[in-house]
Amino acid sequence: MDMLGGLSGQEFLSQYWQKTPYLVRQAFPDGLYKISGDELAGLATEPDVESRLVTANDWTLRHGPFFEEDFTRLPEKDWTLLVQAVDHWVPDIAALFDAFDFIPAWRMDDIMISYAVPGGGVGPHFDHYDVFLIQVDGEREWRIGQSCTDADDRRDDTDLSILAHFDEQERWVLKPGDMLYVPPGIAHWGSALSKDCITYSIGFRAPSQAETLVEFAQFAADSCTDFDRYQDADLKARTDSHLITDADIDRIQQMLQTLTEDRDAMARWFGRYMTQPKYGDAPLEEPTLSNADIARQLQRQPLIRNSAVRLAYQPGILFVDGEAIDSGLPADGLRWICEQKQISASDLGNQDDVARLKVLTTLVGHDAFYFDNE
CATH class of the missing domain: 3.40.366.30 (50S ribosomal protein L16 arginine hydroxylase; Chain A, Domain 2)
Incomplete structure (x- = not known):
C-alpha cells in the first residue's frame, strides 16, 4: 500500500503495529480534505464538540466551548487548538477512515484535528493507544522519545499530562502528506514550525482492563436474578468458623467464571461495548418511517x-x-x-x-x- 510506504497492511501490522514508530513520507501525496482554521474554530464554539486550547509557553490548558473573542486575543505563536471527533461532524473527514480498513472498524476511535501557530504543541507525552499523525498543512517537528509506563513522572505545574523527563531518540519534520505512526506508550513531542499548521490524529479504541471489567460486570449483573447466588451444598463442618478456606474461594471463583463462559453472551456484550458512542451524538431527527x-x-x-x-x-x-x-x-x-x-x-x-x-x-x-x- 502506497500509504504505508509500500508495505501491505499485514506487513505493517507485523513489523510496526504496537512495536515501533513508523514514518511514511508522502503517504497522501494528493492531499486530503482540509478543514480551515476558521472552520475548526467554529466547531470549537459548539457546546456538543469537545475542544481544548493549549498555550505552550506556560502549558496552560483551557476547555471549550469557546467564543470568537477567545481566538482574537491569542498571540502569534505558542498555542494550539485541538478539536476532538471532527469525523462526527464533517463526513469528508470521516472518509479518511477508509484508508485504514486493514484495521478493525470497531477499533477506530475518532479523528482529532489540531491547528497550531509556530511553537504550538501539547508538550512531551505518551498515549495509551495507537495513533497515526498526518500532516495536512504547514510543517510540524516530531521528536520521538522513550518507552513509557504510568510510573513515569509527570510535571505537577500543569493540568496537561506532560512528561517530567523526555529522552529524545529520533526527530523528524513532517510536511503536508507525510504520516507518522506512534505506538502506545512511546513518548512523542510535536511542535508547529509554521503558521496554519494542521495535523490530523487518528486514534484507536483501547479500553483499559478496569474499564472493561466494570462494563462487563454491569452487563453480567443485568442478566442475573435473585436466584443466582453463592451456593455451598458440599459444605463441610468447620472446627474454625472464622477461616475462609480454599474450598470457599473455589466456589466464588467458579461462580464468577461462569459469567465469562457463555461465549455468545460475551460476544453480544463486546459488540455493544465497542460500538458505544464516546462523544456527543449528531442526531438527525429523521421522522419515523416504515x-x-x-x-x-x-x-x-x-x-x-x-x-x-x-x-x-x-x-x-x-x-x-x-x-x-x-x-x-x-x-x-x-x-x-x-x-x-x-x-x-x-x-x-x-x-x-x-x-x-x-x-x-x-x-x-x-x-x-x-x-x-x-
Missing part, C-alpha cells in the same frame, strides 16, 4: 450513512451505537450494510432485499442512515 416509506423514498433519493454512528456485526447480529439488533441477515449481508456510505433502490435487488430493507428501516430509526432532505 419499510414501505423507506422503499418509496429510495426510488427518489439514496440513503446516506451517518458517519457519527458506529456499526459492527457478528453473524446474525448488527451492533449500532451500543445496541444489538437481531437482523436475520447472513454475515455477507451485514458486512455489505456496514460498508455502504450510500444506498440506492438499485442496491436492494437480491433474495435478501426484504430482510435488508427491514434492517435499513431500523438503522434509519437509529440515525445510522438518513435521507438528505436539503
